Amino acid sequence: MTTTTETPVGDDRLRLLENLMADTRLDAETARRPLSPVPAHLLPAPDEGPLTALPAPASPRVELDDALFARTSVREYATTPLTGAELSALLAAADRMDARGWPGERAAGLDLEFYLAAWRVTGVDTGLYRYLPGESALRRVADIPDGPEAEELVMQREFARSAAVLVITGNLAGALTRHGSHGHRLLLTRAGAAGHAAWLTAVRLRLVGTVFAGLLPHVLRERAGADGYHRAALFAFAAGHPAPESTA
Ligand SMILES: Cc1cc2nc3c(=O)[nH]c(=O)nc-3n(C[C@H](O)[C@H](O)[C@H](O)COP(=O)(O)O)c2cc1C
Numbered sequence: 001m002t003t004t005t006e007t008p009v010g011d012d013r014l015r016l017l018e019n020l021m022a023d024t025r026l027d028a029e030t031a032r033r034p035l036s037p038v039p040a041h042l043l044p045a046p047d048e049g050p051l052t053a054l055p056a057p058a059s060p061r062v063e064l065d066d067a068l069f070a071r072t073s074v075r076e077y078a079t080t081p082l083t084g085a086e087l088s089a090l091l092a093a094a095d096r097m098d099a100r101g102w103p104g105e106r107a108a109g110l111d112l113e114f115y116l117a118a119w120r121v122t123g124v125d126t127g128l129y130r131y132l133p134g135e136s137a138l139r140r141v142a143d144i145p146d147g148p149e150a151e152e153l154v155m156q157r158e159f160a161r162s163a164a165v166l167v168i169t170g171n172l173a174g175a176l177t178r179h180g181s182h183g184h185r186l187l188l189t190r191a192g193a194a195g196h197a198a199w200l201t202a203v204r205l206r207l208v209g210t211v212f213a214g215l216l217p218h219v220l221r222e223r224a225g226a227d228g229y230h231r232a233a234l235f236a237f238a239a240g241h242p243a244p245e246s247t248a
Contacts, residue, residue, distance in 0.1 A: 049140035052124055057089035060204035067203040074208035075158040077240030081120035086205050090198040090239060093233055094166065095133040097197035100191055108178060113169045115224055117144055120163040128223050142223035155214040162209065162238035167220065168194050191234035198237045205213045209239040237246040
C-alpha cells in the first residue's frame, strides 16, 4: 500500500513557481506581438485578375489516326502565334479528358487546374493565366517576361520559345487524404492523360509541341501560390507552330 505525504512548500519552491508563472505570462504577452504577414507565395492564387474570353475551340484539321502516327516531340518553334481558337481547343481537350475520366475526383473537389504561360497567342496578352473551363476564359494571374528573359522561367530554354506552355497542377494534399499514397499516382495519371489530350489536339490542328515535367517549382510558387502540396505542378505541354527547319 502506498501513502502520499504532502511536502510543505518551502520558500525556494515558491520562488521557483512564481518564476515559472512569470515566464508563462511573458509567453502570453509575446504571443500578442504583431503577427508576421504570410508571404505571397503561400497565399492562394489571386482570383481577381481580368478575364480574357476564349473563342470556340478550333475544329480538328487532321484525322485522329493520322495524328497518332504524326505525334512526335518537337522542341523548336516558329514565331507564328497560335490563334485563340487553337488555344481554346487545347485547353478544352485537357479539361474534357479529366472531366470524362475522373468525374468522381472532381465531384470530391479535386479538380486539376490548368495554367497557361502565353507568349504568342492572338488575342491573349503575354502573361500567366488560369483556365476557367466553365466560362471558357482565362483569368490573368501574373506577369511573365517575354523574349530571352522568359528563359528564366523554364529548365529547358527551348520551351520559353514556344507560343504557350500549359502547366497542369493538382491538389496533392487533398489526393493523399482521399486515397493515401495512391493519390499521388492518380494525380500523375490524370495530368498525363490531360497533357496528352492537349498534345493530340495540337497535332490534329497541325501544331507541334512536347509534354514535359522538368518544371522550376519556384516559378509557379511565386506567381500562382503553388506550394507544391495543396497546389502541385504535375506536368506540362509546350505548344507552337513548327520551326521552318522542322516542317520538312
Ligand atoms: C513524365 C514525362 C516527363 C517528361 N519530361 C520531359 C522533360 O523534362 N523535358 C523534355 O524535353 N521532355 C520530357 N518528356 C518528353 C519525353 O522526353 C518524350 O519526348 C515524350 O515522351 C515523347 O517521345 P516521342 O516523341 O519519342 O514519342 C517527358 C515525358 C514524360 C512522359
